[in-house]
Amino acid sequence: MNRLTVSPSPHVHSGDSVKKNMYGVIIALVPALAASLYYFGLGAAIVTITAVLSCVFFEWAIQKFLLKNESTIMDGSAALTGLLLAFNMPTNLPLWIIIIGSLVAIGIGKMSFGGLGNNPFNPALVGRVFLLISFPVQMTLWPKPIESQASYLDASTGATPLSIMKEGLANGESVSALMAKIPSYTELFFGNSGGSGGEVAAIALLVGLLFMLIRKIITWHIPVAVIGSVAVFTGILHLVNPEAYAGPLFHLLTGGVMLGAIFMATDYVSSPMANKGMIIYGIGIGVITVVIRVFGAYPEGVSFAILIMNGFVPLIDKYVKPKRFGEVVKPAKA
Amino acid sequence: MNVVLITIISLGVLGALAAIILYFVAQKFKVFEDPRIDQVEEALPAANCGGCGFPGCRAFAEAMVKSDDISGLNCPVGGAETMSAAAAILGKEVAAAAPMVAVVRCNGTCENRPRITEYDGATSCSIASSLYGGDTGCSNGCLGLGECVDACAFDAMYMDEKTGLPIIKEDNCVSCGACVDACPKNIIELRKKGPKNRRIFVSCINTDKGAAAKKACSAACIGCKKCQKICPFDAITVENNLAYIDYDKCKLCRKCVAECPTNAIHMVNFPPPKPKVEKPVEEKAE
Amino acid sequence: MLKTFSLGGVHPAENKFSAGQKIEVLPVPEQVSVPIAQHIGAPSEPVVAKGDEVKVGQLIAKSTGFVSANIHSPVSGKVFKIDDVLDASGYKRKAIIIKVEGDEWDESIDRSEDLVKDITASPEDIIKKVGEAGIVGLGGATFPAHVKLSVPPGKTCDVLILNGVECEPYLTADHQLMMEKGDEIMVGTQILMKALKVDKAIIGIENNKPDAIKHMSELAKKYPGITIQSLKVQYPQGGEKQLIDACIGRQIPSGKLPIEVGAVVQNVGTTLAVYEAVQKNKPLFERVVTVTGKSVTKPSNFLTRVGTPLNQLIDAAGGLPEDTGKVIGGGPMMGKALSSIEVPITKGSSGVLIMPNEIAKRPKLEACIRCSKCVSVCPMGLSPYLLSTVSDKAIWDRAEEEKIMDCIECGSCSYTCPAGRPLLDYIRLGKGKVGQIMRSRTK
Secondary structure, X not given: OOOEEEOOXXXXXXXXXXXXXXXXXXXXXXXXXXXXXXXXXXXXXXHHHHHHHHHHHHHHHHHHHHHOOOOXXXXXXXXXXXXXHHHOOOOOOOHHHHXXXXXXXXXHHHHHHOOOOOOOOOHHHHHHHHXXXXXXXXXXXXXXXXXXXXXXXXXXXXXXXXXXXXXXXXXXXXXXXXXXXXXXXXXXXXXXOOOOOXXXXXXXXXXXXXXXXXXXXXXXXXXXXXXXXXXXXXXXXXXXXXXXXXXXXXXXXXXXHHHHHHHHOOOOOOOOOXXXXXXXXXXXXXXXXXXXXXXXXXXXXXXXXXXXXXXXXXXXXXXXXXXXXXXXXXXXXX | OHHHHHHHHHHHHHHHHHHHHHHHHXXXXXXXXXXXXXXXXXXXXXXXXXXXXXXXXXXXXXXXXHOOOOOOOOOOOOHHHHHHHHHHHHOOOOOOOOOEEEEEOOOOOOOOOOEOEXXXXXXXXXXXXXXXXXXXXXXXXXXXXXXXXXXXXXXXXEEOOOOOOEEEOOOOOOOOOHHHHHOOOOOEEEEEOOHHHOEEEEOOOOOOOHHHHHHHOOOOOOOOOHHHHHOOOXXXXXXXXXXXXXXXXXXXXXXXXXHOOOOOEXXXXXXXXXXXXXXXXXXXXO | OOEOOOOOOEOOOOOOOOOOXXXXXXXXXXXXXXXXXXXXXXXXXXXXXXXXXXXXXXXXXXXXXXXXXXXXXXXXXXEEEEEEEEOOOOOEEEEEEEEEOOOOEOOOOOOOOOOOOOOOOOHHHHHHHHXXXXXXXXXXXXXXXXXXXXXXXXXXOOEEEEEOOOOOOOOXXXXXXXXXXXXXXXXXXXXXXXXXXXXXXXXXXXXOOHHHHHHHHHHHOOOOOEEEEEXXXXXXXXXXXXXXXXXXXXXXXXXXXXXXXXXXXXXXHHXXXXXXXXXHOOOOOEEEEEEEEOOOOOOEEEEXXXXXXXXXXXXXXXXXXXXXXXXXXXXXXXXXXXXXOOOEOOOOOOEEEEEEHHHHOOOOOOOOOOOOHHHHHXXXXXXXXXXXXXXXXXXXXXXXXXXXXXXXXXXXXXXHOOOOOOHHHHHHXXXXXXHHHHHHHHO
């Protein structure tokens, strides 16, 4: 007979693993990837492949040569970071910028804190924001959808709906006049507009959300809180002055709100642990996003909002605890 | 020009104001502290290991300053030198404490003590020992998960991969007792370093009856009392099937070492024995 | 929506291989070893000596305090010795070893199968009888039953809840008892109701046992005051706090007992033992044990005497499979892994689970990814990730602040953790330490 194994209870395991969750998110991103390939073709393919490969390479290299610990590239987290980073970049970005972005995302955003599980900020966003600040020109030139299917660096570029709105309002134009210059809501919903590779098609992202909810990879709290608070905040502004502030649907369907709410804000490591905390965190992201978009200098603010709220997560975790059993006492009948 | 001037003036005024407030606050909340505490702390090793029984060197320094009789206080890390230096600052007398060292009282190597189960829980001796007796037949023996090594702040311990037991680096050990507290099986003991660092101890704490102990581990003390009988100085007591050598009485004559049938009594730092004429050992038929 | 408890919970694969297997009476062994500590509380004190002749049901060790229990001889024969033997955890514990001769029962025990429905004993007599019979919670916690029945002054009990949940995967002993001894359990329930002076009893059964729900509901019609509550399958529904919450929607406050919300919980097996003690004068010396596992040839439910060596049960179930990797006393979520199969069955042994090699080992350990799944499954609303970290780092005051003592050690967190972290291992360690600190403070 073999030697008996002795361990403390429980003696069974759900079979869930880090790998399953990471690959689950990657599968959930497949519709968005398909949409990005459809609208931006060659450029999207090159950017995505470069970002994924370089993120995985940097993680492997840092673990092999600097940290000298066991490699974790097979758990899928580095590939996921690469994929999300790619989805947050224009699809005509030169290779060297993508590689720098991947190095910052993995090297500074993740490994410098000790690797998976220890990074306080979403690594993909760290990489993205670094690039946005360092290479503002390249990071804000967006290829036009469909027509740039066969091109990469040479794609013809145009403004995103958000920047059209921002500049238009700054020049004193009215919202209704500007809405005529941007694609219709249906087109926005299906992704036929300028923007980062993965953020354009709301429908593809929502399909991903559905998949993750069914597979119990994430809970509804963060996406609903982010989307809800963006809708409510912009809705109030729109009601106050419909000509100066665009409506909630416009804000939800443009830019990175969907991608951010569903895939970036829900990053396990950099989001709160308790459900109540998740809702507070989500509302914070929504509000900051709208504040930056409407009152700030940048036309888009999702990345900054998520990074700012990432910083608040330890505080939220300290003060917002899950609802404990027996806290609300129903007195026994006398 | 005006802008620069206003900036300089307003910031200067603000700074001065803050300085004044800080000064008064500092005066108001000033706590008097005996300056000797700082001096004594300076003399201590600043290891903050807690080996003295106080939470850190400063607390120990405070205790030294405050108590009149410091004979009960000892910094095991600094030893006699540090203690006399610290006592000199205070003008107090210090009793010389014999230097101590940690010893591991288990010799249940993989060879001596076969593993009968496989532990698969968290890597922590406390967790393993609260779960069960351990992965061998000996419920007193070392679990080999290295909680003592983790507790050591002086790099004086490591796990021997071959035997699965902790090894103490004598030169680094300051006898702070952290490993003694960490071990849930109470295997590690602080013993006198002894003259020329020589010492003799029973490397086993198994209290099972002889046969059971021997079955679980070939190097176990079986409580046969042979050592007790041969010891000329009454240094050895056998209780609960286990021998213990009192280091204050032991004169390092090594008679017990030769007598022990299971080699459970260990001697440390003695010169290697002179080559003897080996008696032919009679092979017993299995 | 079926009722269940309000927070957290998991649903492990049920694997009830031995469901529907009739309870088989295991032959009396040649020798039994009866540990003197089979319950929570003070160990009992032997009242027999080496060489004494004993009969089945004779008192051999008496309780040594209020929270303690009597122990009766499970066999007839001669006391061989009273000595330290290896217990399930590989430590030496004192036990009474009896060499079996024949099977002669104490005369006062009614061995007939007839159902005695009339309850003549007064509430005080019932509690006394239960105490004398050495009855402890048979669900696995082994808390002395008479203690629970003695409602402390100033508190009132208005409902009795019976635990027929058997939420542990694999185990089927209680299920089978309800199927075969339904009437006895009903009378036992009425006895308990009388002792507690309540007119309402609820038997909670998970709906993965539709036959038991149907059978018991049928029987309950004949017994006033008893209702059956079918519950959604959710682990750890068998936990006292969760069961009360599920059945009557009351939550016990932190650090308090069920009586705080006017409820007392007993297991169905315990209830049967109460029936036998009060109506048949039979003390607790045998119980139903499930022997099961994926590669066990004949998963069974055995009625076995306390003190029977485990390997005898395993042999009766078709022998120890070749690929055995782990043997567990109890269920897979809260049971104890055994280091030897020569240990005796005790009052608290609800099952013997034999796990094949391929599932005996824990998953690979990875870094915590803060997925918060442990938080969402914790039935007590705690933060297991945090509790396990502060316990590992020995930050005991923080652990206490975070209510580590509320943990019921159900294991849902470790079960769920995608990173395979031994959360409960550390939390259990922390609970022990914090408990010590709290006790030393009140002293």
